[in-house]
Amino acid sequence: MKKFFVFLCCIVFGLYAHNAVSAQTTVVRFMVELPGKGISPDSAVYIAGNFNGWNPSDENYRMMRVDSRHYKLDVPCFANKKYEYKYTLGGWEHVEKTVDGKEVDNRKFTSTRKLKIKDTVTAWNVAAPKKEVQNPLAGMLSKEQIGQMMLMKDSITKSLAPAIPQLLGIIQKVNLNLLADKPDPVLEKQYNAQVIGVVTQILESLTNTLMKMTDVLTPEQKQKMRDAMKNSTNPGDLINMITNSKAASNK
Secondary structure (H helix, E strand, C coil): HHHHHEEEEHHHHHHHHHHCCCEEEEEEEEEECCCCCCCCCCCCEEEEEEECCCCCEEEEEEECCEEECEEEEEEEEECCEEEEEHHHHHCCCHEEEEECCCCCCCCCEEECCCCCEEEEEEEEECCCCCCCCCCCCCCCCCCHHHHHHHHHHHHHHHHCCCCHHHHHHHHHHHHHHHCCCCHHHHHHHHHHHHHHHHHHHHHHHHHHHHHHHHCCCCHHHHHHHHHHHCCCCCCCCHHHHHCCCCCCCCC
């Protein structure tokens, strides 16, 4: 469910982020040199930018290995448009950094015909040990509460199953229209409206289910959840905390 929230946010962001641009497209070749001895053959380098919704692990933007220190990738872009990007090893916890561990400013370029870009990554971010989030409801929910919530979670999962392929199908149509020699503005509006409709349906279903789940909680349990969510930056934490809670032993 947590991954689904991230996926949904990326889709919504991508929908509203793109502007009307020239129909002409071009291919930009990226070539990057990695620090030290590079990376092992089973690792991967990705490009994340405003051309793919800043997705740090998009398989469509996974670079081709030349050797342990050199990678390349051809990226389709709209001609004469400004882009920003960074290199990652598959996540923002492994994004490129400066030698002294500071943030790297977004790399920038304006796409032109047969443009070739050569970059060098000086260092990668080393992720700090992940701290486990304490579940404020651990041991507080009754078996009856857990059962009711599991039924609701299963119900929403089944109801949303058809929406995901439907959404992906529409996004595919959007992309194909944008990459056409002459993108159809009428189709663009039509597809955008369809995407908004499906996303709205998904959000409404999730919101309704969350409301039903929280109705099962006692005032004391809700207070603990409110205190926990004040320090949370992930919208999926609410669902994870509720559905991953164990029943109290005395209930």
